[in-house]
Amino acid sequence: METWDITESLPFNLSEDIFLLLDIPSLCSASEVSTQWNHCINESDYVWKRKFLSLNSCLSGSKKVETLQWKEMAIREYYIQQYKSAWLRGQFSLINCYKDLRKCTEYIQVQKLTTNDWGEIFQRELDR
Template sequence: MKNTSKKNNNFKAPDTGLNSADAERRKTEGRSNFVELLPMEVTFKIFSQLDIQSLCRASGTCTSWNHVIRNNDSLWKPHCLTVRAVCQKEIDDDIESGYTWRVILLRNYQKSRVKHEWLSGRYSNIRSPVSLPEKAMCPMDADTWGEILDAELERETEKWQ
């Protein structure tokens, strides 16, 4: 059987005035450097919608994103204030010491997660240090451990009443 289909060899793509290298370069620039193309207010608004994990990932995307995210303290402040709900004393001390919001968050984020888990009773039923997951420990001051101990004692008291 004979193939009767005919190809239209007369079709030409419209001439855009760009060679393929220019087109590829512009496509790549537009995709990775919107930070440089948009007004800073718009860029900050976009980045301010990200959660902590996404903001950290975005800062690793490219140099221009990293520069904008790393050097804009107002992007880190709301996340830091959320952590402050658990680590008020630690955050306030760091603010008084003059740390940037980003540094304060880096210093206290893991601690706030661990402290929150301890205070919520996640580790109340663990009877041996060997049973504790490694992520359940991090350096904390005596006041923090005092808060955790008070919460544990209160839970134990409630059990016996």
């Protein structure tokens, strides 16, 4: 049975716009569908830059980022926001001992939260 890949029929920029509609985990999964999709997603600074800027609205589009790849930054920002959101919802509240706190903060060893993020989290905990 012959398969048809729509990304081969569409202009590259239109394929990028379609992939831009996916969330980050879905985008990472889609990049594993085929070589063509992988190329379209992973070789596109446009998709990853737009994803990053949509997550991190404090950066203006005029700032240049040269030290990290847009993809790495977008994925990192996505997980930081997921972690912060979980903490703000109270998922890590009612910690009984230091070991519990260590489990909650293990993720932070990889993904750094800003001072403002921590301030917001601690204020929410105080308000509970």
